[in-house]
Amino acid sequence: RKEVEQDPGPFNVPEGATVAFNCTYSNSASQSFFWYRQDCRKEPKLLMSVYSSGNEDGRFTAQLNRASQYISLLIRDSKLSDSATYLCVVKPGGKLIFGQGTELSVKP
Amino acid sequence: SAVISQKPSRDICQRGTSLTIQCQVDSQVTMMFWYRQQPGQSLTLIATANQGSEATYESGFVIDKFPISRPNLTFSTLTVSNMSPEDSSIYLCSVEGQGVTREQYFGPGTRLTVT
Numbered sequence: 566r567k568e569v570e571q572d573p574g575p576f577n578v579p580e581g582a583t584v585a586f587n588c589t590y591s592n593s594a595s596q597s598f599f600w601y602r603q604d605c606r607k608e609p610k611l612l613m614s615v616y617s618s619g620n621e622d623g624r625f626t627a628q629l630n631r632a633s634q635y636i637s638l639l640i641r642d643s644k645l646s647d648s649a650t651y652l653c654v655v656k657p658g659g660k661l662i663f664g665q666g667t668e669l670s671v672k673p
Numbered sequence: 674s675a676v677i678s679q680k681p682s683r684d685i686c687q688r689g690t691s692l693t694i695q696c697q698v699d700s701q702v703t704m705m706f707w708y709r710q711q712p713g714q715s716l717t718l719i720a721t722a723n724q725g726s727e728a729t730y731e732s733g734f735v736i737d738k739f740p741i742s743r744p745n746l747t748f749s750t751l752t753v754s755n756m757s758p759e760d761s762s763i764y765l766c767s768v769e770g771q772g773v774t775r776e777q778y779f780g781p782g783t784r785l786t787v788t
Contacts, residue, residue, distance in 0.1 A: 597774040597775065597776075598774075599774070599776055606784075607781070607782075608765055608779040608780060608781050608782050609716065609765075609779050610779070611674075611770075611776050611777075611778065614772065614774045614776055652715060652716075656774075656775070659704075659721070660706070660718050660721070660731075661706075661716075661718065661777055663715040663716045663717075664715060665714070665715045666715055
């Protein structure tokens with residue numbers, strides 16, 4: 566079993582749609598959680614950290630369920646510029662463990 | 674967040690040769706990390722570079738193949754030694770941010786192709 570598993574994707578959605586990504590992790594000792602965004606041929610960029618109480622940043626909402634070892638990312642009112650690969654990242658201890666990523670393509 | 678630069682941005686190398694990748698940060702950082710992203714794959718941590726001590730390597734990565742230097746708090750190098758086509762990847766360095774969750778920020782990466 567992979568340490569971090571994500572929806573395989575790709576997700577193809579129209580502009581304005583709401584899309585949700587799910588992620589599960591296996592290490593119950595994980596303390597920090599993140600969503601990163603990676604554009605084609607670019608480095609990953611931090612989208613948001615994920616807190617136990619859930620957090621929102623504009624159109625983006627992240628939630629964490631420690632009991633189920635589950636993380637989610639909700640994107641509302643999708644824009645063309647949201648097209649990218651979204652990486653679920655878990656930090657058990659000092660290092661980051663990356664999921665395989667979910668590709669999102671937002672179409673006009 | 675810190676500004677991170679890497680050199681070279683890309684290279685094409687012959688098998689059996691070695692390439693040294695440089696990572697420069699615009700502020701002093703305690704820990705620097707080196708990752709590999711193979712084609713179509715996600716990122717895998719190679720090692721953590723600590724200033725003043727030997728790098729800590731992850732399972733499957735060894736110092737002879739990926740020697741790392743960390744001469745000061747703003748700079749590190751990763752060498753890919755005796756390269757084979759399987760080493761064709763993007764190599765990225767990263768540093769920890771100052772947030773409570775100790776998030777990491779990545780350099781632009783070095784795209785390596787081994788022929």
